[in-house]
Amino acid sequence: MSNIQDKIQEEVEQARAACDTSGSNSPECAAAWDAVEELQAEASHRKQSKPKTSLEQYCDANPEADECRVYED
Numbered sequence: 001m002s003n004i005q006d007k008i009q010e011e012v013e014q015a016r017a018a019c020d021t022s023g024s025n026s027p028e029c030a031a032a033w034d035a036v037e038e039l040q041a042e043a044s045h046r047k048q049s050k051p052k053t054s055l056e057q058y059c060d061a062n063p064e065a066d067e068c069r070v071y072e073d
Contacts (some may be wrong), residue, residue: 003044004039004042004043005043006044007039008036008039008040011032011035011036011039012036015029015030015032015033015035017037018031018032019032019033045064055067
């Protein structure tokens with residue numbers, strides 16, 4: 001997770017530099033901040049995804065096991 005945080009920090013610095021160079025209303029500045037927002041959204045998504053339970057891991061490895069059967073109504 002720290003890898004994406006490092007990337008976010010790097011993109012923030014680049015966005016600030018782009019805005020300083022091109023102006024805060026420039027398309028370059030807006031695009032740079034859009035990249036930051038996308039990375040932040042990805043980091044948030046990764047935090048929300050829960051790890052698989054031991055049963056889910058077992059069923060991924062052994063889908064034919066009785067414990068992993070799925071019954072339809």
